[in-house]
Amino acid sequence: xxxxxxxxxxxxxxxxxxxxxxxxxxxxxxxxxxxxxxxxxxxxxxxxxxxxxxxxxxxxxxxxxxxxxxxxxxxxxxxxxxxxxxxxxxxxxxxxxxxxxxxxxxxxxxxxxxxxxxxxxxxxxxxxxxxxxxxxxxxxxxxxxxxxxxxxxxxxxxxxxxxxxxxxxxxxxxxxxxxxxxxxxxxxxxxxxxxxxxxxxxxxxxxxxxxxxxxxxxxxxxxxxxxxxxxxxxxxxxxxxxxxxxxxxxxxxxxxxxxxxxxxxxxxxxxxxxxxxxxxxxxxxxxxxxxxxxxxxxxxxxxxxxxxxxxxxxxxxxxxxxxxxxxxxxxxxxxxxxxxxxxxxxxxxxxxxxxxxxxxxxxxxxxxxxxxxxxxxxxxxxxxxxxxxxxxxxxxxxxxxxxxxxxxxxxxxxxxxxxxxxxxxxxxxxxxxxxxxxxxxxxxxxxxxxxxxxxxxxxx
Numbered sequence: 264x265x266x267x268x269x270x271x272x273x274x275x276x277x278x279x280x281x282x283x284x285x286x287x288x289x290x291x292x293x294x295x296x297x298x299x300x301x302x303x304x305x306x307x308x309x310x311x312x313x314x315x316x317x318x319x320x321x322x323x324x325x326x327x328x329x330x331x332x333x334x335x336x337x338x339x340x341x342x343x344x345x346x347x348x349x350x351x352x353x354x355x356x357x358x359x360x361x362x363x364x365x366x367x368x369x370x371x372x373x374x375x376x377x378x379x380x381x382x383x384x385x386x387x388x389x390x391x392x393x394x395x396x397x398x399x400x401x402x403x404x405x406x407x408x409x410x411x412x413x414x415x416x417x418x419x420x421x422x423x424x425x426x427x428x429x430x431x432x433x434x435x436x437x438x439x440x441x442x443x444x445x446x447x448x449x450x451x452x453x454x455x456x457x458x459x460x461x462x463x464x465x466x467x468x469x470x471x472x473x474x475x476x477x478x479x480x481x482x483x484x485x486x487x488x489x490x491x492x493x494x495x496x497x498x499x500x501x502x503x504x505x506x507x508x509x510x511x512x513x514x515x516x517x518x519x520x521x522x523x524x525x526x527x528x529x530x531x532x533x534x535x536x537x538x539x540x541x542x543x544x545x546x547x548x549x550x551x552x553x554x555x556x557x558x559x560x561x562x563x564x565x566x567x568x569x570x571x572x573x574x575x576x577x578x579x580x581x582x583x584x585x586x587x588x589x590x591x592x593x594x595x596x597x598x599x600x601x602x603x604x605x606x607x608x609x610x611x612x613x614x615x616x617x618x619x620x621x622x623x624x625x626x627x628x629x630x631x632x633x634x635x636x637x638x639x640x641x642x643x644x645x646x647x648x649x650x651x652x653x654x655x656x657x658x659x660x661x662x663x664x665x666x667x668x669x670x671x672x673x674x675x676x677x678x679x680x681x682x683x684x685x686x687x688x689x690x691x692x693x694x695x696x697x698x699x700x701x702x703x704x705x706x707x708x709x710x711x712x713x714x715x716x717x718x719x720x721x722x723x
Contacts, residue, residue, distance in 0.1 A: 333602030346427030361567025372428020469554030498542025618688035652685035668693035
């Protein structure tokens, strides 16, 4: 028993000795992987995260992702953000495999502002949760990405606290690769992906681009030449790796000759070979067989990778000086679209003199917000400024001026009976008015008997 106790004591002493002689391991400070999280940490360190403004900034960022604006690319919008309140905005759009999406934000304001651009994608099949998949580098206002699969994305734009002004966002989808045969285009493609070969024993894993013999073949993107050689089916071939997407490889077959060697780094547009009909294409006219292979996925259809698409958004022609201001509809049955160019857009019919707040401008349209918070797009010619009033009245009975057009809305101030006010618009039983002191807000439309009583008393 004594031997065991001594042995245990010795072991504990040795353990303590070695523990004391080991260098102390200091925990590494937490490092985020995106600028938005970095900014949250800085707010926390400055003891601002629990302030009302800090909480509003976090709430705005979360609400934007859960309630994005539906758009289609190419897209350009100019919007205004008030520096006095926390702000965030998100757009939802679809991207297909083969396209490369560029998102850019330009800010014009009295003070420079850090802008956080974060990209989200559905996290699960239930499509209830978004996960962040990319972010613009710190202090940059541009983000580019290329999806491996067709997918729906949300991009969130959020300036730092106490920074506002005018912002222009541009979203473009482009073919991610240049057309691989110099001087030719989609009209030269004569055989598509998936077509039957050898009596149905195999499928065509690429596209055939027909061109004159010796026509230059170019690198469709910056990359690296992995292999150059001759094969039974492909004849003279080149394998090239995409420099931006390392798990994507491109295959060029039936070449007449090579212009590169294995291990060569090439730039987009650089000539790597010429069109021929080597291999099993000896009995066909000269053409390039072009294929794309992803690691773990195999061959994919190259068509969307190389076909040019319109990536120029319509210029903004709506008056951007109206951003942030209130307006009203000019006519009955004014149409409001719930999105900009999205096939899922719905139409809402608005009544004449409906007050709306102008949030942004895109092409000849405004993105507006209705008094109930719903947003949509309306032609800029269908609304007018609220500068002029529809009519002026005297209040028949005392009422409260409210911040919103519903019964439970907060009252800003009391309006005395007989006080005059200007009617600027009407929405669901409420007038949007301006008092004789210049204050604007909402007031329940008086009952006709109350209004008549006020007129009768004024005639006595």
